[in-house]
Each structure stands twice: as structure tokens, then as C-alpha cells.
Amino acid sequence: MIQLQNVTKVYPGGNKALSDVTLRINKGEFVFLVGPSGAGKSTLTKLLYREELPSRGQIIFNGKNVVRMRQKDIPYLRRKIGMVFQDFRLLSQKTVAENVAFALEVTGASNREIKKTVPAVLSMVGLAEKAGVFPGHLSGGEQQRVCVARAIVNNPILIIADEPTGNLDPETSWELMKLFKEINRRGTTIIMATHAWDIVNAMKKRVVELTGGKIVRDEEEGAYRYED
Numbered sequence: 061m062i063q064l065q066n067v068t069k070v071y072p073g074g075n076k077a078l079s080d081v082t083l084r085i086n087k088g089e090f091v092f093l094v095g096p097s098g099a100g101k102s103t104l105t106k107l108l109y110r111e112e113l114p115s116r117g118q119i120i121f122n123g124k125n126v127v128r129m130r131q132k133d134i135p136y137l138r139r140k141i142g143m144v145f146q147d148f149r150l151l152s153q154k155t156v157a158e159n160v161a162f163a164l165e166v167t168g169a170s171n172r173e174i175k176k177t178v179p180a181v182l183s184m185v186g187l188a189e190k191a192g193v194f195p196g197h198l199s200g201g202e203q204q205r206v207c208v209a210r211a212i213v214n215n216p217i218l219i220i221a222d223e224p225t226g227n228l229d230p231e232t233s234w235e236l237m238k239l240f241k242e243i244n245r246r247g248t249t250i251i252m253a254t255h256a257w258d259i260v261n262a263m264k265k266r267v268v269e270l271t272g273g274k275i276v277r278d279e280e281e282g283a284y285r286y287e288d
């Protein structure tokens with residue numbers, strides 16, 4: 061489903077974030093991206109949804125060439141990818157339900173569809189009762205679950221989570237991981253960049269480790285190894 065072929069990314073100014081990375085991820089996989097700060101994890105995810113372009117190499121996502129994709133096709137690519145960030149990025153002036161609905165509205169969904177889908181997704185993440193609440197009145201774990209609801213509402217084939225538990229306490233982090241596990245079980249591919257070694261060790265999923273922009277390890281049922 062995802063193929064990176066000899067991908068190198070040099071940012072303007074000369075920072076080399078990725079160096080000759082080749083990686084294949086199949087549909088339905090759960091992949092942890094680990095590695096020290098600055099290893100290139102975020103850069104790799106940004107290349108997938110074309111927030112950044114590689115300096116060299118090819119990226120294929122869902123049968124499409126991401127690098128050569130025309131500007132008008134980028135929204136379709138992004139609709140297939142749900143994003144979850146460490147810092148939530150919810151709209152503070154909109155309620156929980158409105159935040160989730162907004163992700164549907166921008167894709168041109170009908171009101172009928174929105175009315176049907178939003179409650180279903182909120183109940184899946186365990187927030188049906190919080191639909192009318194503003195994000196500022198929610199705990200960190202609840203806010204992150206709103207983000208997950210927003211990420212899955214368009215039925216993406218891939219979820220990219222960049223350090224999703226970075227602002228959560230251990231117990232809340234585990235609750236969130238259960239949710240990701242369930243989403244993955246239903247068939248959605250998940251790529252999660254994380255420093256949470258205990259979670260990586262317990263989940264026993266594929267681990268891809270980057271260091272200095274290179275893949276230094278790629279293991280099925282891997283563990284988190286390097287010293288942070």
C-alpha cells in the first residue's frame with residue numbers, strides 16, 4: 061500500500077532529514093516509527109501526505125505516485141489519510157461534534173451523512189456524551205479521542221499518528237492505544253511515530269527505527285531499543 065523507494069529529503073538550508081530510505085508497508089499493518097529526536101520520523105510522515113516533497117526518490121501510496129501527483133489530486137490523497145498529532149490541534153470555538161463534523165464538511169459530505177456519521181464515530185471513541193462540549197472543557201485523553209474521531213470520520217485507509225501519547229499520562233495513553241488497536245483490527249493501516257518505549261514493547265508490532273535519516277532496524281514484533 062505504501063512504498064518509499066530510495067527517498068532522500070534535504071530541507072532548504074541543507075538539513076538532510078532522510079537519506080536513501082526504502083520502505084514498504086502493507087495494508088492493515090501497524091507500524092511504530094522510533095528513533096531519537098531529529099531522526100526523520102516526522103519528515104517521513106509528512107512525505108506521505110505530501111506536506112513535503114522528497115529531494116530524490118519515489119513514493120507510492122495506494123497505487124498513486126505521490127511525488128508526481130497534481131495539486132488538484134492532493135485533497136483526495138489526504139482524505140485517505142487520517143492524522144493525529146501530539147498537540148491535538150482541535151478548533152477551540154467548535155464543540156466536539158462540530159470538530160468532527162468539520163472534517164466531513166470539507167470533503168463535501170451532505171448534512172444527512174454528517175448527522176448520521178458523527179454520533180457513530182463519537183460513540184466508537186467513547187465520547188457520545190461529550191458531543192456538545194468544547195475541547196477546552198475536556199481532559200487531554202478525551203481531546204485526543206476527539207482527534208481520533210476526526211481522523212477516522214472519512215474512513216481513511218491509513219492513520220498517521222505523530223507522538224499521539226506525548227501529552228498524556230500512562231493510563232490515558234493505554235486507553236488511546238486500545239482505540240488504535242481496535243481501529244487497526246478493523247483494517248486501517250496505522251503508522252505511529254513515538255518515543256513511548258513501554259507502549260512499543262507491549263504492543264509487539266512492527267518497529268522501524270530511524271537514526272540520522274536512515275532505517276537502521278525493521279522488525280516484526282519488535283521492541284523499542286535505543287537509549288533516549
Ligand SMILES: Nc1ncnc2c1ncn2[C@@H]1O[C@H](COP(=O)(O)OP(=O)(O)OP(=O)(O)O)[C@@H](O)[C@H]1O
Pocket residue numbers: 071072073075076077095096097098099100101102103104
Ligand atoms: N522544515 C524544516 N526545515 C529545515 N529542517 C527541518 C525541517 N523539519 C525538520 N528538519 C530537520 O530534519 C531533521 C529530521 O527532523 P524530524 O522532525 O523529521 O525528526 P523526528 O525524528 O520527527 O524528531 P522528533 O522525535 O524530535 O519529532 C532534523 O535535523 C530537523 O532539524
